[in-house]
Amino acid sequence: MRLARALACLAAAALAAAGCSSSAGDAGPAGTVSLLVFGDPHELAAYRKLEAAYENAVPGADLRLIEASDRKDLITRLSTSIAGGKPPDLFLMNYRFYGQFAKRNAIEPAHDLLERSTAIHARDFYPQALSAFQVDGRQLCMPQNMSSLVVYYNKALFAKHGVAEPKAGWGWPDMVATAAALTRDANGDVAKGADPDAMPGAPVPTGPPPVSYGLGLSPEIIRLAPFIWSNGGTLVDDDKRPTRFALDEPAIEALSEFIDLRGKHGVVPTDQEKESQDDEARFAAGGLGMLMSSRRSTTTFRKITGFEWDVAPLPAHRTQATVLHSDAYCLTKGSANKAGAWRFVEFALGKEGATIMAETGRTVPSTVEVSRSPAFLDPAKPPRNAQVFLDSIPAIRATPAVSTWPEIEDVANGILENALYYGHQPREVARQLDEQTRSLFERGR
Numbered sequence: 001m002r003l004a005r006a007l008a009c010l011a012a013a014a015l016a017a018a019g020c021s022s023s024a025g026d027a028g029p030a031g032t033v034s035l036l037v038f039g040d041p042h043e044l045a046a047y048r049k050l051e052a053a054y055e056n057a058v059p060g061a062d063l064r065l066i067e068a069s070d071r072k073d074l075i076t077r078l079s080t081s082i083a084g085g086k087p088p089d090l091f092l093m094n095y096r097f098y099g100q101f102a103k104r105n106a107i108e109p110a111h112d113l114l115e116r117s118t119a120i121h122a123r124d125f126y127p128q129a130l131s132a133f134q135v136d137g138r139q140l141c142m143p144q145n146m147s148s149l150v151v152y153y154n155k156a157l158f159a160k161h162g163v164a165e166p167k168a169g170w171g172w173p174d175m176v177a178t179a180a181a182l183t184r185d186a187n188g189d190v191a192k193g194a195d196p197d198a199m200p201g202a203p204v205p206t207g208p209p210p211v212s213y214g215l216g217l218s219p220e221i222i223r224l225a226p227f228i229w230s231n232g233g234t235l236v237d238d239d240k241r242p243t244r245f246a247l248d249e250p251a252i253e254a255l256s257e258f259i260d261l262r263g264k265h266g267v268v269p270t271d272q273e274k275e276s277q278d279d280e281a282r283f284a285a286g287g288l289g290m291l292m293s294s295r296r297s298t299t300t301f302r303k304i305t306g307f308e309w310d311v312a313p314l315p316a317h318r319t320q321a322t323v324l325h326s327d328a329y330c331l332t333k334g335s336a337n338k339a340g341a342w343r344f345v346e347f348a349l350g351k352e353g354a355t356i357m358a359e360t361g362r363t364v365p366s367t368v369e370v371s372r373s374p375a376f377l378d379p380a381k382p383p384r385n386a387q388v389f390l391d392s393i394p395a396i397r398a399t400p401a402v403s404t405w406p407e408i409e410d411v412a413n414g415i416l417e418n419a420l421y422y423g424h425q426p427r428e429v430a431r432q433l434d435e436q437t438r439s440l441f442e443r444g445r
Contacts, residue, residue: 035063090345126143133326166315227258262421298382
């Protein structure tokens, strides 16, 4: 049975078991609610601010944050707690990873709760965010945010080297040329090897190594996917019911240019350099001209005092495309306080809660009204051009819904990491992606 059909059956069964008068929708005291989240220190500070506001606004509310160290830790904790019969009331998870818990019937569907709610309504949300957490049009979890992949850039480095800032409508060759112009050695000269016009297979010229690079990006499938789509290529054989990676010719062209960023152009750090200092830290230290990331980097970069930075849309190949980054609040099936949990969701996604999270910089609000408000668009709080996130919404696409997608990503990212840093041939990379993940796709159906 396909994942979508399987999840639909599970959702229907869950609703039937809960009954149309689910206790989560009943009025009553908020009580104690546990919420499992993860993030860096700046992100966790944002959730603590939301926690304090909720407890202050709702009499009797006691929100208890369970803070995981990273995504893998969150999934491990959630799996263990569910297996042990003591899950948190809520967990916040990206749409790429929640399918495994939906398949296990561990999520209390939000569909009927949303329909009965007088505090929040489906029409309040961007449909792209809602649909990422739906099965056959029924809502399982409630989206908190809906970022896209964008380009963060160091305005000071652009000004120092006389390079034009990126803007809407720029293309992949523009980005490569810009990254090359920003890749500099200790003498301030363009580093040898940072050549956007180098012939394929040409030896990389030797010279003083770069001390700053033009671009930072992670060799991950969610970083590659938008450029495949932008080039008119396919990522998988069927977007709704995928059975394998199926990179066609336009996809392989985009993959080749992705790989060339290191081996041919030399505009991204080496794997050894990235091991010693990750891209966010390098950007914050002034050693990267540009960085591809989602909205979650904003809370970290707002601590930067040494230079001004902003954001620009992704460069395009043939058409504009970007990839969805969205997290949602999911109620657990085994929650001891579903009514209190839903009450928190209503607060967190209502105007007050969504405004608090938008002001922290952590989210692109999933609700239309708050996303267009000063809480998100305030030019006094970087990024000045936050409108870029909203302008990118029509071009957003989601990765496939497969319950084993976390495992698929892990395998794919390892292949792409080797490809970027060791210059593997694109067709061989495409073959490895298919062969090494096909059994995972099969198990995820």
